Amino acid sequence: MNKIDFNGSLLEGDSNFLSQGNRGLRYGDALFETMRCSNGMIFFWEEHYLRLMASMRMLRMEIPMNFTLEVLEDSILKLLAANALDKGAARIRFTVFRKDGGLYLPKTNEISYTIESESLTSPFYVLNEEAYEVELYKDFYVNPDMLSTLKTNNKILNVTGSIYAKENGYDNCLLLNTAKQVVEALNGNLFIVNGHNVKTPALSDGCLNGIIRQKLIGIIEKTQDVEMEVAAISPFELQKADELFITNSIVGIQPITKYRKKEFKHEIAKSLLGKLNASARLTSTKF
Template sequence: MINFNGDICFNNEAILPHDNRGLKYGDALFETMRCVHGTIFFWEDHYFRLMASMRILRMEIPMNFTLEFLEDEIIKTVKENDLIDGPARVRVTVFRNEGGLYNPKTNETSYLIEVDALESPFYLNQDVDYEVELFKDYFVNKDMLSNLKTTNKILNVVASVYAKENGYNNCLLVNNDKNVVEAINGNLFLVKDGKVKTPPLDDGCLNGIIRKKLIEILSALENTTIKETSISPFELQKADELFITNSIVGIVPVTKYRKKTYDSSFSKSLIGKLNAKARVG
């Protein structure tokens, strides 16, 4: 079951018109998050990122689109799918209403909420081989639009196809300056000699929620420094660890890049701290 503007519909029910602007122009935003036993992980961060993104894209925010309203709609959808007693993946998509060409006829918006079951209520340590490669066919732009979680993700789609065709688990995306920006589905962190780096927003990476939370966690640790700074491809093979973050899996350690293999002890030490932060919001 899905939630379209507050109405619960069957998954196979036709609800979007042919001229949906998310389909025709990628004129849409989305948030993905965990909901465990009726608690949405980092809900306020997701909500305020969505509101800020809607303002940047000049979408009209409905008067009733409050923190409490949207949370209630999410929980309603989780309940309708019989997932309230376990972990669920939630996706909220907001799109400008149909009409117009590049210039929309309206800035009014609609929303769609989808949920799926997850295996674990907590972020888990990932003990699997995980190989990445650079994707250099196309580049991430260094601008604010790249920081937003829009449905304009064709670069990520093509990179995913490339990764699958070549047997990689993921690809690292680069910007026009040839600096490493992020992975296909998350932010990137690099560890070297107890120092942690992650690309800055100015380089074009997604303004990720888990990225934000890990920066907070790392900033509070003794004997650890965290710096938002550009990462060159050359640094990847010099690093002690690489790991990828997103709101669904939490932290994924990279085990191999080309001929370089990585440790994962530091990133695994952060999982418990991330779970604790999720429980307190």
């Protein structure tokens, strides 16, 4: 069992360190970051850190004085070393939750945190070219507001959608907002390709403010002969697209090969993956 970091102390992973009063458990009063690491270096660490700080401010959590970029990075690296993951590829989950107490109104805005780690197989992003089929999930909808853009622990929509996908033999589902626009996948942002145009939903549609989404938008905007568009996506656009792909911080880019009767290629996704790996290398001299 891997060790975990709880408020700066390394504990055994099966330790009983959370109480029944934990606000993340009771109210989903928590948020998290998932990050990929390679050889003891965190991909896009500054972007993850800035998103964490911005999200905590939005949720009116009190940010500790020692929550600096350098201190938190050091905590993550110490955990990786303690779990013998500093020489390979690893996934990190950094969870922040308000301290126990109160009902909907918390007794304090002070926070606690945990850091968890687990091994990954590849030190860099690799394109999965196997069959990957998706469908729309229409039982529940995403609210197009700023809270939906945060990586909070309120993920019951994603949980029920994942169960629906498994029960019906899909690899993933695409989520709709209350305006019936396609927002994202269950576990990442969505991009669609039509000719030389690449499109992804706007944050105002309610999609997650994903780190890889941010990176790819910047990469595509600098790529010749490819136009980047940030705008609402109608479900009718999906079957007309040449490519569909999902992005997140762990897999990088996941091509969608089938939606309903339409099958898709992944040429643009493949070309972007190389550029994404190159961007990740810039975050580390040890990569």
